[in-house]
Structures are given as C-alpha cells and as structure tokens.
Amino acid sequence: MSFRKVVRQSKFRHVFGQPVKNDQCYEDIRVSRVTWDSTFCAVNPKFLAVIVEASGGGAFLVLPLSKTGRIDKAYPTVCGHTGPVLDIDWCPHNDSVIASGSEDCTVMVWQIPENGLTEPLTEPVVVLEGHTKRVGIVTWHPTARNVLLSAGCDNVVLIWNVGTAEELYRLDSQHPDLIYNVSWNRDGSLFCSACKDKSVRVIDPRRGTLVAEREKAHEGARPMRAIFLADGKVFTTGFSRMSERQLALWDPENLEEPMALQELDSSNGALLPFYDPDTSVVYACGKGDSSIRYFEITDEPPYIHFLNTFTSKEPQRGMGSMPKRGLEVSKCEIARFYKLHERKCEPIVMTVPRKSDLFQDDLYPDTAGPEAALEAEEWVSGQDAAPILISLREAYVPSKPRDLKVSRRNVLSDSRPAAAPSPACPAAAAPSSSLSGAGEAGKLEEVMRELRALRALVKEQGERIGRLEEQLGRLENGDA
Known part of the structure; x- marks a missing residue:
C-alpha cells in the first residue's frame, strides 16, 4: 500500500x-x-430496483424501500424485454421513472405506480430503438428533463428525448471498441467514457466532437471506469500492466500525465466508483470482492486521500447508491449502499459519528434536488444549467412525481410514418418543431420567463429562511 501515513485533518x-x-x-x-x-x-x-434472473426474457424487481424481509417468489417484476436486462437507471427528476437497457437491443422507459407493483409490468411508457447490438449502458442527463443516454455493444452512443421518443444525437465514430461506462459532467454539457481500447475520452454530445482523449489511461486489459467529478476533473479506475488495480485523477485540460495515480491490490474484480459531489468522497466497490474503499479528493497533493475500508464476509455481485436526498440526516448518514449478494440485497450505511443532535451543515451542503433545471429542448438549443439544489435541513420530503407523458412529436408534425427514425441531426429536435406558429413560441417563452422568475424567488426565500433559522438558533443558544 503506497498511501501516505501522514495524519490529515478531515471530517471524513x-x-x-x-x-x-x-x-x-x-x-x-x-x-x-x-x-x-x-x-x-x-x-x-x-x-x-434489482436486475434478476428471468426465464425467457429480461426482468428487474422494483421494491418500495420499506418492503424489507423475504420477497415472495411470485412478486411482480418489470418484464417487457425479450432478452436479459443489462443496466437500469432511475430518472433523477422523477422517482417513479426508470430506464432499462437490454440484450434485445432496446431501451425501455417505465413508469412505476406510486405504491409499487401489484402485477407484472409489461408495457413500457416508451421503447427506444436505434441500437443494433445489446444495450449495456443507460444513464439520464443530470439536469435536463427527459434526456437519456444509451450505449451499446455496437460501440454507438445515442442520446434520446424520452418525452418525444426521438433520437437527438447519434455518436457512432468516437469509440472503436466496447464502451465500458459513460459519465455526464455536473451540468450535462459533456460526458466522459472508458473504452476497451484503453482510452478515456471527453466528448461534447451536441457537437459530436472529441474534447480530450487519453490513450492507455490504464495499461491493463481488464475493464476500466471513468467518472466526472464536480470540478470537471476525471477520476478513473482500472488495472496496471501487472494486473494491479489502480485509481487515477486526471485534468482534462492536460491528459498527458495523471494528477495522481494509486495502486491498490491485485484482485481481479472491476472497481465500480461511486462519487458524492457534496463531500468529494469517492467510494470504490470491487465487483466480486467484499470491500468498499473510500477516498477524499482534494485540491492539494496527493489529491486522492485514502480514508478507510469497509469489509464484509460476502463478495458483492453489484451495488446501488442512494442519492443524497434519500439519506437520514438525523443519523449523520453521508452515504448508503445497497449491496447485492447471490440471493439478497443488504443496505450498508456510512455515517460520520457526531455527538450533537443538531443538523450538521458541514456534512450536508445543499444537494441536487429532483427538479430539472432545463427542458430537453432548451438543452438541445445549447443551454446548460447546474443542478437545482435543495437544503436537507428539513429532512427531504419527496414531491409528488408527475407522470411521464410521451408526445410523438414527429407523428403530429411530419407526414412520415411513425416508425421512421428521426434524423440524428440536432435540427430535428429544435424546440420550434413542436409549436404551431410564432404565437405559441411567444407563449412558451413567456411561461419559461415566469418559471425562471419563480425559481429565483424560491431560491431567494429559501436563503432568507436559512438566515432566519440561523438567527433563531443563535437566540435560542443565548449567543445573540
């Protein structure tokens, strides 16, 4: 282990x-x-949601969090795919909507009933067909509503507007080999990818351009992962030429040399990185081993600081990570993982021990909330926006999700048959194509203006409430 033994001050x-x-x-x-x-x-x-064994197709379980204990074999599943499901991702802007990618070459988007499933769900809200080989990656845009990225074994990345079932962008020349993973940056203006050709790439999806590329980011032949951090740096996991597991931190402005590179051990399971932008902690979970290591990423060398390892007896087959707004702030919980065994799912709670019962501001800065910052059309037109943040001070209360509606825009505005795939050029998805005449465009602009003004007002009032609460706290403690 090459970790520095200097004791460094850190609340984590x-x-x-x-x-x-x-x-x-x-x-x-x-x-x-x-x-x-x-x-x-x-x-x-x-x-x-857990991908499960299914005879003659693909299925995944969706359980309300409270449904713990033994799950009946007859419990209904989401089972519309004709081949095994390979990846699933919850929509960040609607807690009842989930996307799945499958060996049957399709992406499906599902609306889960408010209280969970009472019967098998076989009808997706929308089926997205554009890949020619199995779809192994699905990931939602972090800030634009209804924008979904999928990547398949055809080495193609597709970006969809789920609200209209349209293919917005087709990126088919950037990856010469299998894509291991894709990660959006904080505002969804770029994504990075790790590929079987050992390259890490940063790509602008709307322009279809390669922004940066590092060949042989990790020299080993086993799978790599690359994720964007909140400050725009890229964190990767992979293997050395000697098959040692590695972590590295890169500055996309200069990918010549990693800012930091650490070797961990010689286990052979791919390391799945989970990142918390609020605390700058990365959790590395080895697939097939039984540990979760965590590291704090800072601005000063050596940049990657080893914090600790959580170890259990059983190896993990997979792992899910709870968004920050789903954690119990009263228990100083800063992360919760859902570890898959062969036959069960075990939640693992990460906490920072604190004596006080008060809300811990330093552990819980405002975090990404469930409200989308942009509509799909605004993102396509070139706008970017950071996530809309919420305070966890009042312990997060989920808002009622709105149903996902799919309006087949090209059926209404084109004379082409519904099945014709929309062109991959961004012009096809320009916001004006769904509006009849300038009058409606004006109305839309007015609604958007009002929405922006309301958002600003809500933010302002939230800050005012925060200040008043602080004053109240000081008065109660006799400080003022």
Whole structure:
C-alpha cells in the first residue's frame, strides 16, 4: 500500500460503514447471473430496483424501500424485454421513472405506480430503438428533463428525448471498441467514457466532437471506469500492466500525465466508483470482492486521500447508491449502499459519528434536488444549467412525481410514418418543431420567463429562511 501515513485533518476520516440488521435486508432475490460489469442495482428515495434472473426474457424487481424481509417468489417484476436486462437507471427528476437497457437491443422507459407493483409490468411508457447490438449502458442527463443516454455493444452512443421518443444525437465514430461506462459532467454539457481500447475520452454530445482523449489511461486489459467529478476533473479506475488495480485523477485540460495515480491490490474484480459531489468522497466497490474503499479528493497533493475500508464476509455481485436526498440526516448518514449478494440485497450505511443532535451543515451542503433545471429542448438549443439544489435541513420530503407523458412529436408534425427514425441531426429536435406558429413560441417563452422568475424567488426565500433559522438558533443558544 503506497498511501501516505501522514495524519490529515478531515471530517471524513472517521466515516464508518455498518450493514443494517437482517430484518432490514431484502431476502430471497435471485440476482441476475449475466456476466456484464454493470451495478445490477439502482435506488432512489422511494424504490429499490434489482436486475434478476428471468426465464425467457429480461426482468428487474422494483421494491418500495420499506418492503424489507423475504420477497415472495411470485412478486411482480418489470418484464417487457425479450432478452436479459443489462443496466437500469432511475430518472433523477422523477422517482417513479426508470430506464432499462437490454440484450434485445432496446431501451425501455417505465413508469412505476406510486405504491409499487401489484402485477407484472409489461408495457413500457416508451421503447427506444436505434441500437443494433445489446444495450449495456443507460444513464439520464443530470439536469435536463427527459434526456437519456444509451450505449451499446455496437460501440454507438445515442442520446434520446424520452418525452418525444426521438433520437437527438447519434455518436457512432468516437469509440472503436466496447464502451465500458459513460459519465455526464455536473451540468450535462459533456460526458466522459472508458473504452476497451484503453482510452478515456471527453466528448461534447451536441457537437459530436472529441474534447480530450487519453490513450492507455490504464495499461491493463481488464475493464476500466471513468467518472466526472464536480470540478470537471476525471477520476478513473482500472488495472496496471501487472494486473494491479489502480485509481487515477486526471485534468482534462492536460491528459498527458495523471494528477495522481494509486495502486491498490491485485484482485481481479472491476472497481465500480461511486462519487458524492457534496463531500468529494469517492467510494470504490470491487465487483466480486467484499470491500468498499473510500477516498477524499482534494485540491492539494496527493489529491486522492485514502480514508478507510469497509469489509464484509460476502463478495458483492453489484451495488446501488442512494442519492443524497434519500439519506437520514438525523443519523449523520453521508452515504448508503445497497449491496447485492447471490440471493439478497443488504443496505450498508456510512455515517460520520457526531455527538450533537443538531443538523450538521458541514456534512450536508445543499444537494441536487429532483427538479430539472432545463427542458430537453432548451438543452438541445445549447443551454446548460447546474443542478437545482435543495437544503436537507428539513429532512427531504419527496414531491409528488408527475407522470411521464410521451408526445410523438414527429407523428403530429411530419407526414412520415411513425416508425421512421428521426434524423440524428440536432435540427430535428429544435424546440420550434413542436409549436404551431410564432404565437405559441411567444407563449412558451413567456411561461419559461415566469418559471425562471419563480425559481429565483424560491431560491431567494429559501436563503432568507436559512438566515432566519440561523438567527433563531443563535437566540435560542443565548449567543445573540
């Protein structure tokens, strides 16, 4: 281990992981045996989704978080795919909407009923067909509503407007080999990818251009991962030529040399990185081993600081990570993972021990909320926006999700048959194509103006409430 032994001040030095009690696990789940390096698990403040074994097709379980204990074999699944499901991702702007990619070459988007499934769900809200080989990656845009990225074994990345079932962009010349993973940056203006050709790439999806590329980011032949951090740096996991597992930090402005490179061990499971932008902590979970290592990323060398390792007896087949707004702030919980075993899912809680019962501002800066900052059309027109942040001070209360509506725009505005794929050029998705005449465009602009003004007002009032609460706290403590 080449970690520096200097004791560094950090409020996350004492983070400790703890599995929940047995009765809070999800038992008797037949986790998928597909040999694919995805997480097999996705979780949000309402539901846990796990890809499971299914005869003659592909299926995944969706359980309300409270449905712990033994899961009945007859429990209904989401089962519309004709081949195994390889990846699932909850929509960040609607806790009832989930996307799935499958060996049947399709992407499907599903609306889960408010209280979970009472019968098998076979009808997706929308089917997105554009890949010619199995689809191993689906990931939602972080800030624009209804924008979804999929990547397949055809080495093609497609970006969709789920609200209109349109293909917005087709990126088919950037990756000469299998794509291992894709990660959006904070505002969704770029994404980075790790590829079997050992290159890490930063790509502008709307221009279809390669912004930066690093060949042989990790020299080993086993799968790599690349994720964007909040400040625009790229964090990668991979293997050395000697098959040692590695972590590295890169500055996309200069990919010649990594800012930091650490070797971990010689286990052979791919490291799945999970990143918390609020605390700058990266959790590296080895697929097939039994540990979660965590590291704090800082601005000063050596940049990657080892914090601790959580180890359990059983190896993990997959892992899901709860968004910050789903954590229990009263218990100083800074992360929660859902670890998949062969037959069960076990939540693991990461906490920072604190004596005080008060809200811990330093642990919980404002975090990404469930409201989209942009509509799909605004993003396509070139706008970017950071996530809309919410305070966790009042312990997050989920808002009622709106149903996902798909309006087949090209059916209404084109004379082409519905099945004709929309062209991949961005012009096809220009916002004006769904509006009849300038009058409606004016109306839309007016509504957007009002919405922006309301958002600003809500933000302002939120800040004022925060200031008043602080004053009140000082008065109660006799400080003022």
